[in-house]
Amino acid sequence: MIKLTVMAAKKVALFGLGGSGIMTAEALVAGGAEIYAWDDNPDSVARARAKGINCVDLHELNWGKIDSFVLSPGVPLTHPKPHWSVDLARGADVEIIGDVELFCRQRREAQTTAKFIAITGTNGKSTTTALVAHLFRQSGRDVQMGGNIGVPVLALEEPQDGRVYVIECSSYQIDLAPSLDPDVGILLNLSPDHLDRHGSMENYAAIKEQLVAKSVQAVIGVGDQWSAAIAARIENAMLVDVEQYGAMLDLSDAPSLRGAHNMQNALAATAAGRILGLEPEEMMAALKSFPGLAHRMQIIAERGKTKFVNDSKATNADAAEKSLSSFVSIHWIAGGLAKEGGIEPLRPLFGNIVKAYLIGEAAPAFAATLGEDVAYEISATLDVAVKHAAADAAQSSHHEPVVLLAPAAASFDQFSNFEKRGEAFVAAVEKLPLEGKVEGES
Structure with a gap:
């Protein structure tokens, strides 16, 4: 931990007690600052108090004696409107800064x-x-x-x-x-x-x-x-x-x-x-x-000639474009909670896709965009999509078919975050037989 001695003897208000917020509070205390921390979530306040962090409702603070206000980056500073704690700090002409x-x-x-x-x-x-x-x-x-x-x-x-x-x-x-x-x-x-x-x-x-x-x-x-x-x-x-x-x-x-x-x-x-x-x-x-990052065009396995690529972080069309342009003969697993614009921006790359396997809420809309330009099936769930994509790729005549998870959509309809979606993809691939065929196929 970096002890913030630069803030020694300063009176610091802090809002936002997630992981980085609690770490910031601890770094301030270790450096000698006097802090007053708060969060709109009572559970976050309770966790911070359990760690010995001084928690005070910032509405009750004498802002005239505060030297600095540290705001969690996840809390609105300007848009769609400033958080109430920002208004309090600005009203007292207190600087608003973050952990960086x-x-x-x-x-x-x-x-x-x-x-x-x-x-x-x-x-x-x-x-x-x-x-x-x-x-x-x-x-x-x-x-x-x-x-x-x-x-x-x-x-x-x-x-x-x-x-x-x-x-x-x-x-x-x-x-x-x-x-x-x-x-x-x-x-x-x-x-x-x-x-x-x-x-x-x-x-x-x-x-x-x-x-x-x-x-x-x-x-x-x-x-x-x-x-x-x-x-x-x-x-x-x-x-x-x-x-x-x-x-x-x-x-x-x-x-x-x-x-x-x-x-x-x-x-x-x-x-x-x-x-x-x-x-x-x-x-x-x-x-x-360089091993790459998990869930970002991560080559996770090879089954025969087929590569399996986890790009779960591709939560919009712009991000999915990167992986779709990096491979050919793609068996594409896509879908989730659609974002504005859907997959229409990816149309120039449809030629790289052998077949799409559509999952989640976005499946019907993505199917409508693909139309007759790309073969597709509505697999509904990720595990089914992996089995079917792997089986089709194993029968491909291409020298390096790719099963690619690049959803071009958020994960929240079926998973809590893109990491969980990527981990589910990895787990589904690990369950495949070595030859990449669906269990029970001859």
């Missing part, structure tokens, strides 16, 4: 040679974060990885000389980190996302720009108009252009980095490595050994 901002302040306070790489983007940021961390670990560096990727940033070890922090930052976290100042800031791409929380694409892009604006060195993908416009404004930007620089990187022996989107991720990661002194040869070796 606290990390930045503590890193500066520590005055070590620790390096800080921050990664954001609409798509690919988790993979790139894990890949950057992998490159530095393989070179023998002391690496701490966290942030939006799942480990709270303040749960990491404290800054010290030689340490490298690789931190994934969501737009929510960036919005609460006014002094965000990484040694290398990576902005991969931008497309419409979280607009309910930011109001407009312009606001969303402006928040993402903050990550690279104060970076010592910026690395920016220029494959979309929003990112390209930001790159034009940043003087110290290193541009990541797949069309221009993709031929410079050979990923043919890196099975976890298939597709043009992963080429962008790899170019950004190796650019960060070059900036902070990694040698090209050691990075190339590390790219080949």
Whole structure:
């Protein structure tokens, strides 16, 4: 845990007592701050109190004596309307910050040679974060990885000389980190996302720009108009252009980095490595050994000539496009809780699909879109889809058929999250006979 000594003797209000919120509260207390924490969920308050955290309804607080207000990134700051705690803080002219901002302040306070790489983007940021961390670990560096990727940033070890922090930052976290100042800031791409929380694409892009604006060195993908416009404004930007620089990187022996989107991720990661002194040869070796992330174009098994790929994280058409464009002869498992636009944007890739196996609430709508262009069946459930897709793939004449879970839909109709859906896919594949046939078939 990073002790927030930079906040010693400060009076700090905190709202949001999920995993990262409790960790932030503990880091503040360990650093000597006096905190007043709260949450709208009584169970969260009870858990925090059980850990010895001082919990006080923020409505009852004397805000005139509060130095800082720490807000969980999951709580609305601006849209669709500010949370009531935000109104209280603003009414008392108290700064509103988050855990990434606290990390930045503590890193500066520590005055070590620790390096800080921050990664954001609409798509690919988790993979790139894990890949950057992998490159530095393989070179023998002391690496701490966290942030939006799942480990709270303040749960990491404290800054010290030689340490490298690789931190994934969501737009929510960036919005609460006014002094965000990484040694290398990576902005991969931008497309419409979280607009309910930011109001407009312009606001969303402006928040993402903050990550690279104060970076010592910026690395920016220029494959979309929003990112390209930001790159034009940043003087110290290193541009990541797949069309221009993709031929410079050979990923043919890196099975976890298939597709043009992963080429962008790899170019950004190796650019960060070059900036902070990694040698090209050691990075190339590390790219080949990168295992990938669970539920993100993860090759989980092979049955005969058939590959089984878990891309459960592809919860919308834009994300599913990445895996559908990375393979051919695809037996595609899709469906769930449909998002706006459905799978119509994927029509240019229908030629890569041998057959679709549709599950969940979205199945009828997806079937209507596929129409006569792609063979399909409504499998209803994931386990049935896996059995039927595996059986069909085993009979394929193609040299490398692929059974791909890339739902292009949310999981919430049948699973609590995309991780549970991916785990169910893995379990269903593990139950298949080695030859990939449906049990009972001759």
